[in-house]
Amino acid sequence: xxxxxxNVVVLDLTTEFWSSIGTALxxxxxATVIKIENLPDAHGRQPNDPSVPWDYQAELAQRNKLGLAxxxxxxxxxxxxxxxxxxxxxFVTDWPRVRIEQRQLDYASLCALKPDIIFAHASGFGPKGPxxxxxxxxxxxAARTGMMPIMPQPGQPPVYAGAGQxxxxxxxxxxxxxxLHHRQATGEGQEVDVSLFAGNIYGASxxxxxxxxxxxxxxxxxxxxxxxxxxxxGILYPSQDGRWVCVTMPDTDRWWPGFSxxxxxxxxxxxxxxxxxxxxxNRLELIRVLEDKxxxxxxxxxxxxxxxxxxxxxxIEEFDYPANDPQALRNRYILELDRPGVxxxxxxxxxxxxxxxxxxxxxxxxxxxxxxxxxxxxLLGYSEDRIGELAAGGVIV
Numbered sequence: 579x580x581x582x583x584x585n586v587v588v589l590d591l592t593t594e595f596w597s598s599i600g601t602a603l604x605x606x607x608x609a610t611v612i613k614i615e616n617l618p619d620a621h622g623r624q625p626n627d628p629s630v631p632w633d634y635q636a637e638l639a640q641r642n643k644l645g646l647a648x649x650x651x652x653x654x655x656x657x658x659x660x661x662x663x664x665x666x667x668x669f670v671t672d673w674p675r676v677r678i679e680q681r682q683l684d685y686a687s688l689c690a691l692k693p694d695i696i697f698a699h700a701s702g703f704g705p706k707g708p709x710x711x712x713x714x715x716x717x718x719x720a721a722r723t724g725m726m727p728i729m730p731q732p733g734q735p736p737v738y739a740g741a742g743q744x745x746x747x748x749x750x751x752x753x754x755x756x757x758l759h760h761r762q763a764t765g766e767g768q769e770v771d772v773s774l775f776a777g778n779i780y781g782a783s784x785x786x787x788x789x790x791x792x793x794x795x796x797x798x799x800x801x802x803x804x805x806x807x808x809x810x811x812g813i814l815y816p817s818q819d820g821r822w823v824c825v826t827m828p829d830t831d832r833w834w835p836g837f838s839x840x841x842x843x844x845x846x847x848x849x850x851x852x853x854x855x856x857x858x859x860n861r862l863e864l865i866r867v868l869e870d871k872x873x874x875x876x877x878x879x880x881x882x883x884x885x886x887x888x889x890x891x892x893x894i895e896e897f898d899y900p901a902n903d904p905q906a907l908r909n910r911y912i913l914e915l916d917r918p919g920v921x922x923x924x925x926x927x928x929x930x931x932x933x934x935x936x937x938x939x940x941x942x943x944x945x946x947x948x949x950x951x952x953x954x955x956x957l958l959g960y961s962e963d964r965i966g967e968l969a970a971g972g973v974i975v
Contacts, residue, residue, distance in 0.1 A: 582935040596743035947974060
């Protein structure tokens with residue numbers, strides 16, 4: 579079966595989890611992604627958690643890649659990298675801009691080697707402006723979006739959701755894919771920059787866009803549950819066993835008959851028999867009534883009732899839910915596989931369904947320099963003797 583990115587060669591000089599995930603997405607859909615580890619940096623790499631028998635972060639961020647360990651402090655190592663750039667379609671790095679320019683790995687320098695190269699930089703705050711060289715840390719980028727202060731209940735500290743880096747990872751793959759599409763049509767390469775700041779802003783799109791349109795104080799503060807404008811939409815109610823039920827029925831006229839029946843309320847209760855009453859004059863009273871009702875049964879009771887009645891609400895789950903959800907397995911969002919030396923494991927699958935060129939997991943994450951000889955021989959035509967000399971000299975592992 580063909581793959582969407584067959585014949586695309588990507589050089590991956592990333593060091594952070596979030597940027598490596600972006601190139602892993604390209605590898606999932608068929609690109610030949612060569613993970614280059616700079617030996618002076620790579621010798622100090624550690625698995626994520628010694629108590630876990632497999633490096634679960636690496637198996638997600640580096641899967642489907644070929645591993646090349648190269649000493650870029652050595653002239654021969656830099657020469658090999660230049661040869662690889664001439665063979666590649668895409669170069670991705672998250673190195674600081676100063677380091678990139680010092681090593682002559684900036685876009686202009688790469689164009690001198692390969693005029694149609696696509697250069698993708700994963701940055702902290704974008705390619706321009708006074709903050710372009712600030713550290714690429716997701717917490718710092720998230721702190722600037724305006725979302726953290728409005729996520730907790732009033733009076734509680736801001737919340738770092740940690741999701742911005744994942745939006746950024748997807749944007750790396752998306753930006754590279756757009757540039758490949760453009761190059762196929764025009765023959766032109768280009769520079770792509772995807773920043774954590776942009777990814778965090780994109781993750782808050784609905785709220786930021788609403789603020790840009792309307793402004794005002796209402797978007798700048800957390801909203802208490804009891805301040806919800808609609809007791810049946812975007813509000814959480816606690817169940818008997820301390821879990822939370824999320825109710826999302828903005829058109830209350832449509833949902834009220836079934837919902838009121840489930841809650842044991844009279845559909846024609848004069849306090850709540852219109853949308854205006856439910857969301858206006860009797861809003862607080864309905865919230866209190868619903869809160870009392872939800873507290874009378876455990877979450878599983880509500881989940882069963884909501885499912886049977888096909889009402890738009892659900893119980894808020896923890897990580898054990900997607901880990902064991904048949905729906906997630908059926909759609910390959912979670913994969914089960916046998917890992918040599920470990921046994922049966924579960925790992926994240928593919929967030930995109932493609933009928934003809936699906937994502938696939940064909941390689942586990944490479945060990946340090948696992949494919950160095952293979953890459954130099956097959957892509958650059960190096961002889962076994964030359965590869966041996968480079969290994970003996972510490973240029974490759």
